[in-house]
Amino acid sequence: MTTTTPWPLKGHGARPPAGMLADRRFGMLVDQFFGLFHDSSQGGGALAVYLHGEPVVDVWAGWSSRDTFWQHDTVTLTFSTGKGVASTVLHRLAGRGIIEYDAPVARYWPEFAAEGKDEITVRELLSHRAGLHRVRGLVPGPLSLMDHSLVSAALAAATPDRRRLKVPGYHAVTFGSLVAELTSRAAGTPFTDLVRTEVAEPLGVKEFWYEVPLPERDRIARTFPHINPFGVPWGATSFAMSRLPGLRNVADAGMPAGFDALVRNPAIHDSVMPGWNGVFSARALARMYGALANGGTVGGVEFLQPEIVAQLSEVQTTARDYVLGIPMNWRLGYHAGMVARRRQPSNTFGHYGLGGSGAFADADTGLSIAFVTNRLGNMLTPIADLRLPKLGSTALALASSL
Numbered sequence: 001m002t003t004t005t006p007w008p009l010k011g012h013g014a015r016p017p018a019g020m021l022a023d024r025r026f027g028m029l030v031d032q033f034f035g036l037f038h039d040s041s042q043g044g045g046a047l048a049v050y051l052h053g054e055p056v057v058d059v060w061a062g063w064s065s066r067d068t069f070w071q072h073d074t075v076t077l078t079f080s081t082g083k084g085v086a087s088t089v090l091h092r093l094a095g096r097g098i099i100e101y102d103a104p105v106a107r108y109w110p111e112f113a114a115e116g117k118d119e120i121t122v123r124e125l126l127s128h129r130a131g132l133h134r135v136r137g138l139v140p141g142p143l144s145l146m147d148h149s150l151v152s153a154a155l156a157a158a159t160p161d162r163r164r165l166k167v168p169g170y171h172a173v174t175f176g177s178l179v180a181e182l183t184s185r186a187a188g189t190p191f192t193d194l195v196r197t198e199v200a201e202p203l204g205v206k207e208f209w210y211e212v213p214l215p216e217r218d219r220i221a222r223t224f225p226h227i228n229p230f231g232v233p234w235g236a237t238s239f240a241m242s243r244l245p246g247l248r249n250v251a252d253a254g255m256p257a258g259f260d261a262l263v264r265n266p267a268i269h270d271s272v273m274p275g276w277n278g279v280f281s282a283r284a285l286a287r288m289y290g291a292l293a294n295g296g297t298v299g300g301v302e303f304l305q306p307e308i309v310a311q312l313s314e315v316q317t318t319a320r321d322y323v324l325g326i327p328m329n330w331r332l333g334y335h336a337g338m339v340a341r342r343r344q345p346s347n348t349f350g351h352y353g354l355g356g357s358g359a360f361a362d363a364d365t366g367l368s369i370a371f372v373t374n375r376l377g378n379m380l381t382p383i384a385d386l387r388l389p390k391l392g393s394t395a396l397a398l399a400s401s402l
Contacts, residue, residue, distance in 0.1 A: 019072050023049075023056035025402060029394045030059055033371075036387060037062030043375030044070035044221065045357075046282035049395055050290030051402075052366040053298045058283050064221035064374060075207050075281050076221040076374045077263070079353030080172070082278025085199060085208060086179040087126060087333025087351075088288060088304075089191075092198040095308045099186045101126070101332065105178075108186040111156040120160065125178055127316035127330040128168040131160030133253040133323050135173040136242065142258030145173070146271035148191075152181040163322050168330055170323040172254030176274025179333070191272055202303055203288055207281040212269040220269070220279060221374035223355075227260040234260035249323040276353070285359035285370035289350055293361035293368045313347045313363055337362060338389055338396075345396065356387035365399040 022030045026049060033047045044062025048055065064070045093099045099108065101123040106113035112120070120130050138154050139145060155178060161169060171178065180191040187194060192211050200208045212220065227234055234255070241251035262268065268277050291298035296309040315329045328335050337348025337360035350360025359370035371388045 020060070021055055021058040023051075026057050026395065026398055029391060029398060030057060032391060032394055033059060034061050036373075040066050043224065043373060044074070045076075045371060045373035045375070046070065046074065047391065048282040048286035048370045050286050050293070050298065050368045051399060053290055053294040053300075055283070055286070055290075058286075060282075066222075070221065071219075073219050073281075074221050075209070075216070075219050075279050076357070076372050077223050077268075078278050078280050078285075078357035078372050079276045079355065081280065081285065081351055081353040081358045081372070082210065082274045082276065083175050083179075084334055084351030084359065085195070085278055085280070085285075085288065086176050086183075086191075086274035088292075089194050089198045090122075090126070090179055090183050090333065091304060091308055091312065092202075093183055093187055093194075095305045099183070101311075105130075105182055109156065109182055111153070114157050115159040117156075117160055120164075122182070123316065123332065124164070125182070126333040128171050128175065128321065128328075129164050129317065129330075130171065130178065131162070131164030131169065132158055132174050132178065133161065133169040133171045133249070134158070135254070135256045136238075136252045138174070138256070142256060142262045143267075145256065145259075145262065145273065146267060148177060148180065148272045151177045151273075155181075161322075167319040168317050168321050168328065169249065170253055170321050170328065171275070172323070173256065173259075173273075173275045174253075176276065177272075180272055180274050191274070199288060200284075202301065203284070203291070203298070204301075205281075205284040205287055207279075207284040208288075209269075209279045210272050210274055210277055212279050217266075217269060223263065223374050223376065225376060227263065227354075227376060234258075246325075253323045280370075280372060282359075282370040282372045285372070286368050289359045289361040289368035289370065292349075293363055294366050295363075309363075313349045334360075337392060348396075352388055358388045360392065362396060362399070365396065365402075367395060367399040369395045 040063040046060035049057035060070045062070050064074045102121050105120050106118050139150050184191045195208050200206050238251050238255040241247040291303035295306045296304035321328045331349045334349040337350050347363040348360050352358030355376035357372045361368045369392050
């Protein structure tokens with residue numbers, strides 16, 4: 001049974017409007033969600049859950065800006081969450097034989113073979129074993145990161161890190177550009193068109209955007225605060241970390257000069273940077289992962305073949321990631337749903353982003369959960385924040401008890 005107005009919306013005394021969906025069995029989860037946003041300084045967000053291919057939770061709360069409440073149609077920048085969507089585009093192509101996981105990337109993208117990269121496979125690229133994690137200095141200046149052709153050409157010409165032969169290294173910014181160029185070359189179609197035809201249209205949800213249509217941009221929540229780790233300006237932190245052996249890889253992979261200003265530049269919505277500039281709604285993400293949690297089918301529509309879905313939770317490498325410093329147990333474009341857990345549920349997979357937005361699927365329970373927020377939160381945890389994992393743990397526990 002579902003209800004549209006079960007819980008008072010904490011923070012400003014209002015009750016949820018008559019459009020929210022909240023299955024009573026997930027009441028504890030929804031209460032936790034509403035407890036995240038007490039005032040405008042904490043921003044806002046949305047939470048959506050699918051169970052066995054059907055929606056059971058769709059709620060939102062808080063503020064999309066300092067003086068505007070989050071609405072039913074609010075969307076937000078979700079950073080690395082977009083890596084999971086980009087990977088799903090590739091899996092749709094793999095399901096039709098357009099891309100093979102164990103084929104060299106250079107089969108589809110000949111220029112990629114430069115500097116000894118001719119044998120790097122699609123599987124290795126998806127599991128962060130291409131050795132192309134470095135974004136600092138890849139192209140001249142932060143605005144150049146918005147030029148997909150320039151970035152992809154620089155990556156094709158780059159020399160891979162030799163550590164890739166033994167261990168993965170998180171491609172924090174470069175991953176999305178690599179997947180976008182690979183899929184575009186293989187299909188002969190621009191990546192933004194592939195996102196629309198391979199994900200948005202089959203799922204019947206349009207809010208899967210990297211280049212955001214101009215008429216939709218008023219829906220984007222304002223992202224804040226400024227990214228200043230330890231209260232120190234981004235540039236100084238990035239420079240200092242790049243000189244420290246234990247943190248150099250993080251700076252090289254995810255802290256290009258000027259990135260703190262770039263994320264606030266409206267021009268990012270004109271560009272294809274799937275490693276970090278995806279703009280989504282929680283309900284869109286939950287529907288996509290709802291298909292992946294349910295054998296490839298959601299709402300009676302087969303989105304992905306079961307034999308492809310069965311491979312998505314398979315761990316590709318258990319080695320310690322040389323960028324993040326922990327074993328990420330990378331899947332084919334995803335990580336475990338519960339990264340911070342000592343015991344990770346074996347069949348969970350998805351992707352989180354800076355600030356805690358993200359989504360994942362759990363094939364054992366048929367559950368998917370998505371959470372998006374405009375509040376950046378912890379600046380130094382680019383793929384894991386306390387909010388989604390905590391909400392996800394509650395959702396998994398509830399789903400497992402049903």
